[in-house]
Amino acid sequence: MPSDLADPPTPVAPACNETVAEEAVSLAESLLAESLRITTPAETAQMKRVGQLVQSPQAKSLSMLMTDRLFRSSTAERTARGWRSILMQVSIGKGFGFWDRLQLRVGAAASKYLPATVMTLVRKRLRNEARDVILSAEEPHLTDHLASRHRDGVELNLNQLGEAVLGEEEAAKRLEALLSLLNRPDVDYVSVKISAIFSQINLVAPETTLQAIKERLRLLYRAALPEKKFVNLDMEEYRDLALTVAAFREVLDEPEFKQLSAGLVLQAYLPDSITVQQELTAWAQKRVATGGERIKVRIVKGANLAMETVEAELHDWNPAPHRNKHDTDAGFRRMLEFACQPENTKAVRIGVASHNLFDIALALVLRSKNAVEEAVEIEMLEGMAAPQSRAVREKAGDLLVYAPIVNDADFGSALAYLIRRLDENTSPGNFLASLFSLKPGSKEWEEQKERFLSAWQHRHHVEASPRRLALPESKGKGFHNEPDSDWTQVRHHKALTNAEVSSVTPPEADAVTVDKTLAAAKASQDDWKAAGVAKRAEILRACGDQIAATRFESIALLREEGKKAISEADTEVSEAIDFCRYYAETGMDPQGVHAEPLGTVVVTPPWNFPFAIPCGGVVGALMAGNTVILKPASKSARIGWWLAQQLWEGGVPKEVLHFALPSDRNAGRALIDDNRADAVILTGAYETARMFQRWRPSLKLFAETSGKNALVISALADTELAAKDLIKSAFGHSGQKCSAASLGILEAEVYDDPIFRRQLRDAAASLRVGPSSDPASIVTPVILEPDEKLRRALTQLDEDEQWLLEPEVSEEDPLLWSPGIKLGVKRGSWFHMNECFGPVLGLMRAVDLDEAVAMQNEVDYGLTAGIHSLDEMEITQWKSKVQAGNLYINRGITGAIVQRQPFGGWKKSSIGPGAKAGGPNYVNLFRTCTDLEPAPVEQAREDYQRAWDAHFNIGHDPTALRCESNIFRYRPSHGVILRLVERDERSENLARLAGETTGTPLTISHASEESDEDFAARLPRLAESNEFIRTVNGPPADVVLEASHEAGLNWIDAPMSVSGRLELTRWTREQSVTETMHRYGNKLGGSRAIGETT
Known part of the structure; x- marks a missing residue:
């Protein structure tokens, strides 16, 4: 469950005297010397290659690119072409030895003529390079390796790798593989992440997620209990911390598992881990005091820093990890010192997972001084720094080795782990990366020693409060996006629970009221224009602050009336705040011209984004000096009324912003037909825009209309990531986003791949379908009764089409449909060319990228478009040819953010001059500018x-x-x-x-x-x-x-x-x-x- 952890506890007193650090340094030097003495010639050569990669960023980049990309396509010609493209981008420098450089150059030339032969050899070489780091799960390889390690006195901690867990079918397979491992007599220890056994981790529904995780965890613990085997819960993403700890504690608190010893990982790069460790220790002490078994905590530095930084940057959060490596090292040593105190080891055994000889030496010194040797175990990675591992095992008396295993067919899915290890091996400042040049007394050794001693001295001063609790760090002046809610934090859940939903019924306007509204808006034009852009900007910023202050009330209303999932509602509120602040920042009058407002602008938003989209239109027109009439969609009128109230509360005069909910069609038409409406901002169907134009040809209409959007997936894509992004793009908000992926255009090799189809189906079928009142729901009811187009898409198949996943309608709610996926959608067919606006996805087969782009461009619309490919040449080709306003590469095609991705389409997706919402030219749409x-x-x-x-x-x-x-x-x-x-x-x-x-x-x-x-x-x-x-x-x-x-x-x-x-x-x-x-x-x-x- 999410946890806003308490303030850090008072630092504990050092467990031992002040000679600990010096003794650790001396022991580390001894371990290094011994490892150098026993290093074999082959290991020396391997260390030399690592050293060359460390000193040559180009060589490291080339190695990572080849590792990442050469297992994507099953076609030798495509793979060879991609390989040559990589070699053209990154020079083959001295980071590789002479023979490696020669083989790369000769191989690249030969691959033009013998692609199958050359690529088979290249892939074999890469697999061989990885064989010691990722073990084969095939027989007899695994049995032989386990027997060999046991003879050497090394215990293995097995981690079953495999396909990305996108759905519950794959999660069940992974769980079954783990149960099979636990049933083997030669396996005593396994590790698993909660995300490997449950695919639908949903932080906005922590209780539902927790119960599902606990169900699977019980199965693993029951399998481990008879022979007292060990199950370790790995930790990777910060989001998993509280859930993992809660599941671990709650299941072990059950009487059935009181006599089971189990463990979990804590990552020292998270300040939170210090407090979590102390809380776990206090809980374990109570457990042991009542007759329960000890637990184990495996302390690691943390291997997901880069992705934590990415997630934080995308959401405008503070990164969860410490600010720097020095703090991480200090936190690690603080946790180690606490763990080695005798009163703590009585309840918690400790695993010290590190290749840093200083940390290993520190653990050995601490456990010896405290006489807790049996409770402190050294852990290292399989295939990494073998001489050091042998030296440590000899000194420590035992060693636990963390060993990923993978079936040969799933090797491509293990590339993420392999690339992380390659990066860890070669990152500047990392101990492993320095091993090739470390010798006692060397400059590099002295630098590492100083880092160790400095972090040791800093250990009780390091931050121990969650960094996500703090306000985002200042980014200076100018516009910055509003952070989304961080659902790892309890305070956000409490705020949403306590939010009161506005139940006010908005007033309706008949034709007479519409006439009065238009007259009042016209009468206020001059005063609002005279207020000036600076004053208008001030008011818009205040509006942004007001909406931010009532974020959770808005989310609650969007869930109730807009039928939105919580995460969808949350980002919509962020967008509304961004519109206010961005237009205030960028909407000043252009220089060198005279700017005159258009007059009165009518804003007619859609029901699918009933808060952010009208907010953007309203505040954009207001910033330009216009008076505005907001006409909400009838299905989301309460949301529109709530928005108007927020803007009025923010300082927009009521005589400047008017609200009009037409009571009938005639009243609605009167708003558009009347010449006092100088312009209309429409977001809706293309047919609606054309109707407005027929009503009044001279109307200044600014319309963002329909989209028939497609995501192209190349054979050179990361297809697991592509499948994940396609599902999210197709079924977010039940496919009711105008930017949603209605089509997946797959290169033939991907389309024909049964594994890809299974993953795609599994991912879609696993999405939680339910009412928006259920926090766990991802696919919620559609807003309107399906029209003819959507009903046809959901219930009918055209020639050669078949269901990969057939949608079903809920018996309780006729508006609630489960996701549907069609195979065999033909070029030029009805589904290819028509927007459907619901939870249904069609898959098309393209012979190559050229045909895929042609299919993507053949529709009348051009709103969003995407491609998944790891090949730069393909990406460049696609960018030059695709016809759409918003392009997305190697990510989903929905979720445009103000300023980052100004939003608006081409072709029939846009009517008017075409300046994008959330972009630098939008406000100028609502001015007439003439030269001075x-x-x-x-x-x-x-x-x-x-x-x-x-x-x-x-x-x-x-x-x-x-x-x-x-x-x-x-x-x-x-x-x-x-x-x-x-x-x-x-x-x-x-x-x-x-x-x-x-x-x-x-x-x-x-x-x-x-x-x-x-x-x-x-x-x-x-x-x-x-x-x-x-x-x-x-x-x-x-x-x-x-x-x-x-x-x-x-x-x-x-x-x-x-x-x-x-x-x-x-x-x-x-x-x-x-x-x-x-x-x-x-x-x-x-x-x-x-x-x-x-």
Whole structure:
């Protein structure tokens, strides 16, 4: 369960005299000397190779890339091409020996002609390099290895690796494998993470998760009990700490397991572990005092630092681990000192898991001085630093070796462990990485000694409170995203439990009330404009603070009326806060022009994001100086009313922001039809946008509409990660996000892979389906009764389609559907081309990447698109061809965050100029900007080019995360049609100049030469090669607008400006490109882990 741990306890007094550190240093030196004496020539060569990798980041990067990528595709040609691509990216430097460099160069050349032969040899070499680190679980290899280790007096702690545990079927298989190991007479000790035996860990439902974990844990403990075998609970992610400890304690508290000795891991890089260790010890002492068995705590430094840093960065949290390695080392030694006190070892045995000879020596000294040798065990990793292991075993008298095992068929799934070990072996400052050059008295040895002594002195001053409890560390001035709720913390659960849901029924507005609302909004325009941008920004920031203060009340309402899962509701509230603060920061009037608000803006949001999306539209329009009328979706009217109250409470005058819930269709149409509504912001279906345009052709409509979004999965992808991201993208909020992945376009090798299909089905079938009132629910009811499209998608199969997972409707709730996955969706079929907006995913088979991209682009929409591939050449090719506003690489395709991923689509997914919500140009949509004074065209030439070079022709990443690239860029429009009612040579010249600067084709039509009717008749043909129709002096005739709308052209009405920063936004399309920039926390293109310190 989540735990807000208490303040750190008073530091304990040292257990021994002050000579401990000096004795440990002396013993460590002795252990090093002995290990050097017994090192074999083969081990010397291995240490030399490690040393070369440490000294050559390029060599380390190349090794990690090959390890990660050469087991992805089963096709030799694809793998060979990917291998050559890696060798082109990273030079083969002196980090490899002469023969290795020669083999790499010759192999790369030969792979063009003999790919199968060469790649078989390369893969065999990599497997051989890993065979001592990851043991084969196949027979007779495992039996022989266990027998050999037992003869050497080494006990093995086996950790069964395998496929990623994406669903309950795989979790059951992993549990069965562990039970089989425990039934073997030659196995006495196993380790397992809770995430390996339960796939649906859900921090917002800790009690449900805890009960499921306890059920599986009982099975393992029962298997271990008869022969007193040992089950150790591993720890990896910070999120698992409280759950693991709670499950461990609660199951062992049951009478059935009172006589069972079992253990768990505590990671010293977590400040929390110090307090948890002391709490566990106090509990174990009571257990032993009442006749129970001792427990064991295995103390490790922690091997998930990079991924903890990634998670914290993505969520704007403080990283859970200590700030630096020095604090981690100090925490480790503090925990070790506490563990070795005699009164503690009576209840808790200790495992000291480290390859650092100073830490091992310290443990040996402490246990000897305290006469607790039987309670303190040294643990090391299989296949790592073998000479040191032998020296330690000889001195300690015994040794426990942590040994991962994997079936040959699952070797590719063990790559994450292998890469972590490679990184650990070669990270600067790491003891293992220094072993190749360590000798008693050497400079490197003295540096390690000083680090040890410094951390020992610091041990009682190291932080011992959870870092997540603290407020996020200051990031300086400017905009920063609001952190999501951290569900590892009890206070957030309590706040949600105590949140009161607003039950106020919002007032309805008939046609008369709508008329009065429009009049009141118009009457307040001048005063709101006169308030000025600085005052409006101040109010928006206050609104952001108000929404933050009522976060959990908003979540509660989104769950109740919006039927959202807690995690989905939480991120929506964060987005609303971000909109307020971001537009306050970036929405100032543009320089060098006169900015005039449009007037009164009507905001018509959808029901699927009923809080964040209307908030963004409202505050964006307000920042530009407009008065606003918020018309919520009828299915989420209470949420809209609650939002309005929060904004009023934040300081927005009620005469500036009006709320109108139409009582019927006529009242709703009156809001759109009336000329007093100067603009409408719509988020909804494309058909709704077209209906608005038919009602009122001259309406300034800014619409984000539908999406038929696809995630492409290449044969060179990490398919386990791809499956996880595809399921999350398809079924988050029951598939009711406009950005949801409705299609998975799989390269043939992936589509045909039965393992991938099984993983995908397992992951989807394991999602908790239930009401939003259940915190454990992931797939919740759809908001509306399924329409014709969605019902067809959920209940019918077209030609050659079949269910990989057939959706089912709940007997209790006709709106609650389980996930569905279709196989065999054909190119051009109904499901390929139609948006369905519900929990159903279609899978398509593409022969290669070119066909996959063609399938992705063939739909009418272009909202979000994604690809999973580890090959840079494929990614580059995809980015240059795919047609969508938001691109995602090696991650899910939903969850856009303000500023990081400004959101908005291309093609039929967007109507209007196309500036993205949450982006730098959004507020300017709601202003009319004119030059302060007419300037010469030559001045515009200079300003256009300057703006193009400095802003439009480069990518922007203002968030600048280390783990993820978020590039905001501009793409030239397909073409602009300039329609001039009167001759306007200046506008023509500026338009030609803008077209030349951006590379956008320009077509000019003069009303004096081409009648409105003739021009309208020509528009369908012009629309084939153009995106925008531009006017500069007000709307053209309705016949022109009707024809342009029907043809799918986006209308922009704005005077031409000499300001390049302003004008060129109308000649380009915005695009957000998000790419995961790490593998297991290691930065792509580099060798250092994110969060690593030296």
